[in-house]
Amino acid sequence: MGKSMSRQFNPRDLITENLATAPAVFHHLQTALADPNTTFEDYAEIIQADTSLAARLLKIANSPFFGFESKVQSITHAMSVIGLEQIIDLALASLVMDKFQGIPKELVLVDAFWRHSIATGICARLIARHLEKHNAELAYLMGLLHDLGSLILYRQIPVQSRLIISEAEADGRHLFDLEREILGFNHSEMGALLLMEWGLPPVFYETIAHIHQPSRAGENREIATIIHLADCAAYFMGLGTSGEPGQPEVEPGSLNAIGLSNEDFAGIQDKTLGQYSYTVEMYLI
Ligand SMILES: [Fe+2]
Structure with a gap:
């Protein structure tokens, strides 16, 4: 009685149409991360292409957690005050989380x-x-x-x-x-x-x-x-x-x-x- 006897599902069937594709921005970020020549501006451009993601990141940059006196209005500004690495971490986590x-x-x-x-x-x-x-x-x-x-x-x-x-x-x-x-x-x-x-x-x-x-x-x-x-x-x-x-x-x-x-x-x-x-x-x- 092998394991095949207890198999009730085909794992492929559990990947619904909605889950089957990653958000486009996720792909762009992943490719950019693999390329050591990616610049700060490249990352900003990728993130800005997704307006809801950009809005979320700006909301974080303008939250009391940071308490900046002047309003952070652009992704490049957000990157320089929060940190590029943290912005990318947040972007990737938000993009993937929204799927589930x-x-x-x-x-x-x-x-x-x-x-x-x-x-x-x-x-x-x-x-x-x-x-x-x-x-x-x-x-x-x-x-x-x-x-x-x-x-x-x-x-x-x-x-x-x-x-x-x-x-x-x-x-x-x-x-x-x-x-x-x-x-x-x-x-x-x-x-x-x-x-x-x-x-x-x-x-x-x-x-x-x-x-x-x-x-x-x-x-x-x-x-x-x-x-x-x-x-x-x-x-x-x-x-x-x-x-x-x-x-x-x-x-x-x-x-x-x-x-x-x-x-x-x-x-x-x-x-x-x-x-x-x-x-x-x-x-x-
Ligand atoms: Fe784990």
Whole structure:
């Protein structure tokens, strides 16, 4: 009685038409981030093309959180006062979040989900910067997107998701294990399929499919390990949740696989906390 006997869904069927495409601005930002020659002005131009996104960012720049005396009226001005990196982080998170409305609250609180995603992104970027070997922006984006598959499951099959979460609570097992047993695929594979559908480069979906067991990620092992460690760190620090009832464990050998010491990992977690509070406070405005 293989796993195929319990498979009730084809993961492709869970990607509705609305979910199947990423917002155009998201694509432009992702391409710009991958290109080291992108300028400040290029980013401003991309963001301005989406009027609702631009309006949201200006609202944040003009909020009491910053308390600027004069009104921030342009995206370039917002970028110079808030910081380019923070503006891009906020833009990407807002764009992706807008895609996922209507998640049943008892499965995961959407705020908590985004806190977890942003924390994972920030931590992944810091690890990548520390190692000086991987594109740090790519690491951020992967961290931000790594659990999108869970949102699809929560939204499209809430009854089965509830069952999986309560079994995980009762048995102390991991969602990715139980999902594979009950559905025939897990949230990482679901998310990978979505990112493939969005037309992102293969490194995205090939990595995200393996972030719980990065040793299986083949040539993407290092970047998968970075996201895996960042995901675990976000849980260790209690920064949001993606619905996992227990704490994930670091896959043995992960730190060694990327040459990160325990002390460096601890230092990166401290740094994550600082950046996280700043970004999330803005995000929740
Ligand atoms: Fe996660």
